[in-house]
Every structure is written in structure tokens, then in C-alpha cells.
Amino acid sequence: MPEEDKPCPIPDLPRGPLCEYRQRAKFSWKALKQVLEDPNVIRIRYDVWQKLEREPLFAPLTSTLPVDQQKERAAKQVKRIAELKLDPQEIYSMDYKYRVRYLMSINEALHAVCPSMSVKIALGVGLFTNALLAMGSERHSAIYNAAWNREIITCLAITEVSHGSNTKRCRTTATYDPKTQEFIINTPDFEAAKCWVGNLGKTGSMALLFAILHTSDGQNHGLQGFLVPIRDPTTLQPYPGVIVGDIGEKIGLNGIDNGFVMFNNYRIPRENMLNRAGDVTPEGTYESTFTEPGKILGAVLESFSAGRLGIMQESSNTLSHAAVIAVRYAALRKQFGPEKDGPEQSIMEYQLHQWRIFPYLAAACVLKASVFSLTDIYLATVQKSQKDSNGFELLSQIVSELHALVSSSKPLVTWTARDAIQESREACGGHGYLRAANLGELRNNHDPSCTYEGDNNVLGQQASNWLLRQWKAAKVESPVGTANFIERREAILGSNFDAIVRASGGVVESAEFITNCYEWLMCWLLRSTAEQLQHADKDGTDRFKARNDSQVYRARDLSRAYSEYYALECFRKRCLREDVAENLKPVLSNVYLIYGMWCIDRHLATFYAGGFAVGPRFADAIRSALLGACGQLKDSAVAVADAIAPPDWVLNSVIAKSDGRLYENIQNVMMTNPGAMERASWWKDIVPSKMKAKL
């Protein structure tokens, strides 16, 4: 039976106090789950989780391990995962899209359980082999195979101590010595040490390293990739000339051994240069394979999109986990009530509480759809490019638009997850501060997602730049279709709140209204950003400064709005598909409205400043629609949370188990935490002296 036809193995949930709300939902949460998440992805995830649940090495921890033990555990998990063979052999005979989606789904499942381990695998296997494939050639296939088969532990050494976002300014050098046919790798000083490199701190034996290539004629050929042996893979001892170490404790993800490395005129064979774009001859002449080596490097860096998509997939799950915890706790926690001595009510009944947490529940649903779609387009594009003999050309035709989408969506998803975790922590009060609630771990592990693979604020500029290019171009080039609205700019900017409401039949609670608002917002931000840049140009401001001074309230908001617009569109289109049952439509529309109105609410000032509306009606309409939709979601919220929740042991939150036995579960955790009721071993040292005398 082909994978697709197997029934989706979603386990039932235990009965308990959450059923009070669960029963109020007018739909099946399992049916909803299969709309919000792809059935194939669900199947792969549950398959992974079932296998991991049996493994002692993956059992949730009850307290934080010392960092060295965290590294040990993650490294052993990486090894164990290889033994578990989670990737069935048959996927390697399937097409690229199917295979990579399968591997991505495995990664999602692993990340939800052990983020450090999943990042270690993603870096050391996925990104390393991707980059090697893009930059290397036949002569590197032994290393490629060894990395893929986990025979060596590998890492990507790009970032330096003093250069992160501005990779091009890295200062590690590779100087060719024709006498020995070797490259001499050198680190001028600690500022140029490769740093933050995952897998490098304690375990990696081979690095894919970026260094400035110098040939013996003194020419600088810019950044190139090299395979650099770091440690003997059989003993894990560093080679002479390599100063390598672990950077020490971090806020989270301490299972990853992030490292630094300095090279002291360290020699590697000529063949270790990755030569797809260009090569150094034995005599020492640099010969480029393509006429524009910068472009191929761009394509190589582009291959890091896979990394950003991975982060978005993981972060959308993190967002879901945070929202599920907040919603289940809000249903179970009762505090205050309408009558002085009457029953108390669930905190989910309070409008303020709904407004705090429901937008994150809605965001989790909507962003799942956009991350899935974006991944789909990405995979289809790469697959097409591989099949087509003219693949590279074809890929570059839509790579810009995909890059803009990824560059704006990665910030949106990671920031939304960040905010969801924090709001959830506060919405769960003191109990949310328990380690066993899992919000602290989520927060500390998620945090770097806003920084790595492109700092959110810097990365987002790639999207606004692309949009501005479309705005200024004679013809909009948007093969994915996300910028086609620019062609209608005049009509859009000629519109306003009143006209749009009229066009929507007087109803603001509609996809049409929300879409129209967004198109106006983007056009206005595009026009005002472009105008500001034009003025600066006239005034003689240099372009670098002009660009930087057009970010706040302009390009930055534009990038955000664009990613929200895309997410809402993806979700809307998903809901329109035939497989969506009628009884799911009200809740899906409810979720769409909450996320849409909530996002528009944050842009209200810009709408007003741009003259889109005057007076209270616009703000009132958006805010009433949002609060109304939140009130409507209340009776469905627990079922929606069930639809995006992983199994209890993966969610791993004592305050949000699906059985709803909140206080019994807390009691169990508190009473059984190691040494909970024992006297402290150090008790004698702290008894006040006067009391000691009485002993």
C-alpha cells in the first residue's frame, strides 16, 4: 500500500476535564489536524515519535543536565538516530521533492523532542552535504559519502568572531603553495577565528571552511570553500596546527558543541578546495569554471535557504507548542467569577485572556500553512531545476522571489514563536515558570532562531529590497505571484477604508477585506519608501545611508506586511481546497479572521498616517472584529489546540497534558522531583549559629 493511502495514525486523546471544552467544538479535531498539517507529514512524524518513545536516550529529562552531559547526550542521540534508520531506504528511489520533504518531516519530529540533536544532524549531515554538493566536485565524493553515512562528524565554518552577517569580510586566508601543492590556512588573529561553528567544539573532524583564497602571484580571489581536517576521526584529537575548542555555555541548545578554531599556517592538499566554481591548477593559477564566480557563490549561499526553511518549520512547531500550552492551561485554570461566593470561571472566559493567547493559536495554524506552501514551492523549483538540462538558469528565474519570501517569512515565524512563548509563560502565571511547564526550555532553545541563518532585522531587508526593485521596474517579475498586486498600484492606492468596505458588501469580516487592506498597506509602504529613497538621492545622500535610513517605519514594516500577506493567502487557499469538510469552514474562517485582524491592528497607525481611514470607524471595525472572533473561538480553542498538539511526551508540559488533570499532574511532578522532600545535604551549613548552639 503506498504511503499516501495508509490511514493517518493519529491516536485518540484521553478523557478528562478538557472534554468540557472539547465537546463544545462542532468539528472533529482529527479532521482539522489533517487540514492544518499535511497527512503525509503527520504520518512520518508519528512514526518517528513512536520509535523514539521507546528509546531511553530520548526520554524527557526532569532537570537540566550540566552542559557537558547535555553535549554527551546529544552526541549519543545523533549516533543512535543513525542506528534507528528513520529514513526508509525506498525514499532514496523517490523524486527529490518527496525525499527531501520526508527528511524535513523527520527533522521536524526530532526537533520537537531534542532540538540540540536535530540541529547537530541538520548542520553536520544536511547542510554540510548540501553545501558540498553545490560547491564541490567528484573528487570530494568520499567525504560526501562519509558525512552522509555518519562515518565522520562534520561542520560548516563560515562565521568569524568579528564577522557574522557580513560574511564577505571574513579574514581567514588560504594561500596556495605550488611547491607542495597545498593550501596554507591561516587565522590572522582571534577576531578572525571561526566561531559559533556547530559540531566543532568537541566532536567534528572535518570542516567545510570559507577562506579568502590567495594565489602565489599575490592575487586575492575572494571567499572560497575548502575541506579542512580538524581532528583525527578515530581519536577526536585535534591535528597539530589547529587550535580548536568549545565556546562554552550558551543560553540554550547546550547539547550542541559550538566551537571556535584558529589555524596556524595549517596545510591542506590542493584537492581540498571545492572547485565547482573555480579551481587552482597545480602550478598555482586560479581558473574559474563560470564567468561569474560571484553568482555561483550566491547560488551556493542560496542553498542555505534549506536551513532557513528548516528553522521556519521548527519554529512553527514551537509556536504551536506554546499556543497549545497556553490554551489548555487557560481552559483548566479557574480564577475569580461573576458571583462573590459562586463558582470561579476558566481564565479562558475572560476577553483579555482570549485576546492575549488566541492570536497565537491562530498564528500557529496560519503560519503552518505558509511554511508548508513555501517549502513546497522551494522543493518543486529545485526539483525542476535538476531535471531540466538548463536547470541553473531556470532556478535563478524564481530564486529572487523565493529568497524574498524566505527572508521575510523566517523573521515573521521566528518572532511570532518568540512572542507566543513569552505570552504563554505569563498567561500560565507562576506554574508557567516551572521547568516542567517546558516554556523556559522552549524559549531558551528557540531564541537563537531569531539570529542564526540571518539576523531577522538584516535578513528582512532582502525582502523589502526585492519588493522595491519590483516597484521601480517597468514590469513586475513575480513568477510565484506574490508581487502581482504592484501592477494594480494605482487603483489600490486610490482606494481607502470606505471604498474597501463597500466593495466587501459592508462586511469587514472577510478575506476580501483583509486582502485589500494588505495590498493598500504594501503599496503605501512601497511608495513612501521609494519616495524617501528618491529624496535622499536628490539630496546627495549616499545610497548606503539612504537605504539604512529608510528601514524604520518603512522597509522594515513592508517586509513584515509582505510575509503576513503571504501567510494569509496561503492559509486562505488551503481552506478553499476540496478536501476541507463543510463543518471545518467556520473554525478555519474564525482562525483566519483572528490572525488577519490581529496583524492589521498592529499596522493601524500606518494605515491612519497614510490616510487610509479617518476617525474611529476603521479602528473600531478591526478591533471589534478581532474581539468578536476571539469570543467565537473560545468554544473551539481546545479542539484547535488538540489539532496542532504533538503527543504529551513530546509537548512535555506538566500544565498542558491532554488528560486535563492539571493539578494531579503538578502534584505528581512536585512530589517526585528528585530529593523533593529530603533534607538538603548542606543543611548544617546554613542553620543559624544561635540555633546550632541548641543542637
Add this chain to the structure above:
Amino acid sequence: MPEEDKPCPIPDLPRGPLCEYRQRAKFSWKALKQVLEDPNVIRIRYDVWQKLEREPLFAPLTSTLPVDQQKERAAKQVKRIAELKLDPQEIYSMDYKYRVRYLMSINEALHAVCPSMSVKIALGVGLFTNALLAMGSERHSAIYNAAWNREIITCLAITEVSHGSNTKRCRTTATYDPKTQEFIINTPDFEAAKCWVGNLGKTGSMALLFAILHTSDGQNHGLQGFLVPIRDPTTLQPYPGVIVGDIGEKIGLNGIDNGFVMFNNYRIPRENMLNRAGDVTPEGTYESTFTEPGKILGAVLESFSAGRLGIMQESSNTLSHAAVIAVRYAALRKQFGPEKDGPEQSIMEYQLHQWRIFPYLAAACVLKASVFSLTDIYLATVQKSQKDSNGFELLSQIVSELHALVSSSKPLVTWTARDAIQESREACGGHGYLRAANLGELRNNHDPSCTYEGDNNVLGQQASNWLLRQWKAAKVESPVGTANFIERREAILGSNFDAIVRASGGVVESAEFITNCYEWLMCWLLRSTAEQLQHADKDGTDRFKARNDSQVYRARDLSRAYSEYYALECFRKRCLREDVAENLKPVLSNVYLIYGMWCIDRHLATFYAGGFAVGPRFADAIRSALLGACGQLKDSAVAVADAIAPPDWVLNSVIAKSDGRLYENIQNVMMTNPGAMERASWWKDIVPSKMKAKL
């Protein structure tokens, strides 16, 4: 020489790369420090820090200790602090205000170094004795003295597992038994276990416990306070009938042993009831001392204001630390530049980066002023009430206004600190994610401040309720003067952006403009909230629901605006004092503008919705003023950060040392972290099998 006349002992800062920016400031950072922080408070803090710096027990840690060791360390620190006698004997002969401010300043200094320890002392010594004083009588003085002299470790047991904010619904009972003249303390089930009690988990021997009093006639006399022995103070073994334990690991503050306790018909002597408000006679009759026992309990709970003020003081320091780290790093970190191969520029030069971090630097300065002023009024009021024979009456006259100020300002300060830490973490990129950057510790330890001593969202409602009462009252009762603007409501609401700009001479960059905007905003929010409540009343909505449905976009924003208005006023008044040197005025005004415009920017939508302005001019004016002020602050920012920074070892951030040697300091930390360059002890377990075979 009296304390006040001693020169302020602010140490010089080392020379280094930060001097490039430091030298651009047109003022002395030490002079600025003495405006932003009270010279006496500065002196006390440095005195404490000097003493602690010599103590091995207070040396900064380089990695996170296991939680049991964190508890051990904090408990030993508490003991060591008592030995260090940081509180000079002479302060106990000074007046209340001087003495308590002195003790609060010690707490601020301690908290900046070891938050767990400072909370343990604050709970076990400060809040416990405060509450005992307010609720108990002569017969409890032995316990009072023992707690004050650290002869016993104490705790406050109020919150239960299922009741936090709604304390009144606590279910632990104290039933009087006239036969033995004892109270029988009982916990009906785990949901009623006292929980989250600091110092209870491992160390406390005596609890001040809130329980529902039942007399033998079956009458329920509501919540009362009792002294309940938990453990033998000489052995720290729990007494029979007491099930006490530690709640386990938390997100942060793991030095505090938060505990839970259940009582199984546990007997305590009649005298252990705290009887200031009422008492049970030996025969078992409840006699209240005051006619309105509810009121005295209110006053007792009011005494917890001291706790909230403490949190605000600590949080304003946390906010400062986060801002200092972000500013120093932004000055030192260079990335990109105007010319392709030219020098890179400090990230502080980017407008977007200024806009991200300068508002927090400004907020740190402004909120320091409001927290100091608020504490001052509080202390003066309590002192006056103690001297006056009619003290209780007098106190209650302004206690409502103070309560409103504290209830809105505690959320403002704690949330601003929370956001500052997060923005700073992201603004410092990957290096901000190092444990040694200290932002993770700041975040995890600060987090519960948004919840404890009143969840921010719930607490803030106390302020809006008070303001609404003033709005509806025939006469505004605002002895502190913060609500006097309500008397001018008609004129204020009759005004708008254009009129206010005209009144300010066409200049928006002024205190007058900002104040006028705030008064309009508060009046509009008051009117619309009051109207909404009125409508609900007419529609027959019950008041509980009506109140809850008037929070979002209404009462909640009102509470926030009120606290911002108060903070800006306090800062403005501080800047007008005679001791402020002329050359400090530009930077102070700059700071004021940034914070004011930044806050107004967040309320823009409400201003527009309320009809305060139409079209782009208002938004443009606010946003240009903010960006302009940020640009102006750039050359002063490092000096402002110096003015609010603690000594390096207290700030404890490798990326923000005052010597500015960013990369040397990082190198030092990375190369010396324990085992940094050693092979992992578990290396054999993770070498891939195929590689092992080669051994």
C-alpha cells in the same frame, strides 16, 4: 562627617576602545549619574559592592550550577550577608524613611549580584517582618526578633496550588479547638497546598500562613494570618503532620527554594494567630479589634506595596543592565560600511539599530526617576502615618492613589525590562546568546517579576479602576496630584493635535507637547471606557462581565498610559531641579524625548481612532522626532550607559565590559572555560563505529 557630605565614590572607567564614543559626549558621565541615581543610593550600593567583591561566595560563576548547588549557594550567601553587617547600626536610630531607603538600597545592590539570594532575604526578613508587624501583636515579638536577626528562616505562605491572584479563595483552614486552645491547620487536598512559597522548599522553619478561620460555633471568619512552625530550626527536619517539599526546578531563580506544604490536622497554639485585627478568645469566640476587619486586611495586603516597590527597583536596574550591554556592544561591534572595501562602521551608527536599543536606554533613565519618586512618596507617607497619632486615617487618604501608581508602574517597569532584555539579546547577535553575555540569566531571573506580587495584567486593573472612580466622582481625590488633569477634562478633550502643536509654539519636541498628548489620551480612554461600562449597564450586562470586557484597548491601555505619564512627569521634574548642571540638560531632554515619543508612537492608533489627529502629520511628527532624537543621542549613548552601569563584575557581561576590549574579553572567556580545549571524556562513545574499527 554625615553620609550626605561624603564625596560620591564612583570609580573611574578604564581607557579603551569605548573612549572613541565616550569622548564625543559633551558632559561628565559621573555628573549625569548623580542626576539619574540618588547620590546616597549610589554610595550605599558601591559600599555593598566593594564588600561583596572580596567575598569568594559572591564571585561570578562561569557556568550554571546544578539546582541543588544553586540553593546551597544562595542559602550560604544569605547567612554570609548577615555576618557582613551591611546595615550600619546607626541607621536604626534614624527616621523610618532614611532607614528603609537604606535597606532598600542594600537590596538593590544585592539583587544586581545574586537575585536569588536577595529575594530570599526580602521574603524571609523584609516582607515577613513587615507582615508580622502589620498583623501581629506584642506576643509575636520573639518571632519578629528571631526573623530579623536571622535566627530562624521564615516564609510567607499565601498562594495555593489552584489560587494565586484570587487569594480570597484560598482553602487552607484553621479551626479553633477550645479544648486544647489550639488551631487545627488543615489542607483539604493538593489543590489547596500552599505553593510557590519562597524559603519553604528546603530551609524555612516558620511560616506566616493565611488560612480561613473557623471557630467552634461553625462560623467562618475569612482569611487570617497564623504563625505556623514548619521545621525544627535546629535540625531542619519537618514536624510531624507537615508534608513539605521543594517544587523543583524553575526557569530561573533556582537559588530560591520555593516549596509546597500540606497540613494534616496540624495543631498550633492559640497565640500563634496574628491578632492585630481580631482575635479568638480562649473560649473560642472571635472578637474583631476594628469594626471593619476587611479594611485592616486591606491595609496588611497594602504593606505588600513594599514588595512591589522592591521589584520595581530591581527591575529598573535589570533594565539598565540590558540597555548598557546593548549600547556598549553596539558601539564596539562593526559590521558593513558605506564603501565596499572601506572600513566597517559600528552598528550603533545604523538608524534601525538606534531605534531598537536607544528607547530602552532612555526608558532606563526615565523609569529610574519614577521608581525613586514613587518610593519616596510611599516612604514619606508611611513615616508620616507613624508619627501622627491619627496615622491610620491619614495613610488611607492617599493609599488608594499610591496603590494605583504602584499597580500600573510595576507592570510598566517589569514589562519594559523584559522587552529590553530580549531586544538586547537580539541586538547583540550570536554573542548575546553566550551565557557569559549574561542576558540569558537576566531574562530567566527577571521573568517572574511580571507575575509575582500581582500578575501584571490583573494588577494593572487596580489602577484603571481607581482612575475610573475619579472620572465618575463629583470631585477628583488625588492628593499626589496624578489625576488632577481629570478636572480639566472638557478642555483637554476639546483639544487635538493641531491645537496642541500651536500651543507648544509649533514645536512637538517639548515636554508641554508630550504632556498634553498624554492628558488627551488618558481622558479619551477614560471617557470611552466609562461609556462602554455605562452602555453595558443599560443593556443589563452584569458588572463583572462588563468590567472584563472593557479591558482590551480600553482600561488596559489606560493603566499603561497613566504609568508612562507619571514616569515622564517624575523625570521632567527631576531635570528641573537646581542641582542639574547646564551641560547635562541637552542629553536629559534628549532622553526624555526619546522615551516620550516612543511611548506615544505605541498609542498612535488610539490617538487616531479617537480623532486626535487626521492624516500623516501627527504620525510623521512623532516618528521624525523619535528618529531625530535617536540620531542625536548616538554620540552620548555610551556616556549615558556609563552613567547607569554598575561595576563590570556586577554587570558580568563579557560583551559589555567598560574597557571596551570586546574581542579580547571574548577570547579570554572562550579559551578559559573549563575543559574548553580538552577532548570530551565520552569521546569513545560517539566515534562512528566504522572509525572505531580503524583504531
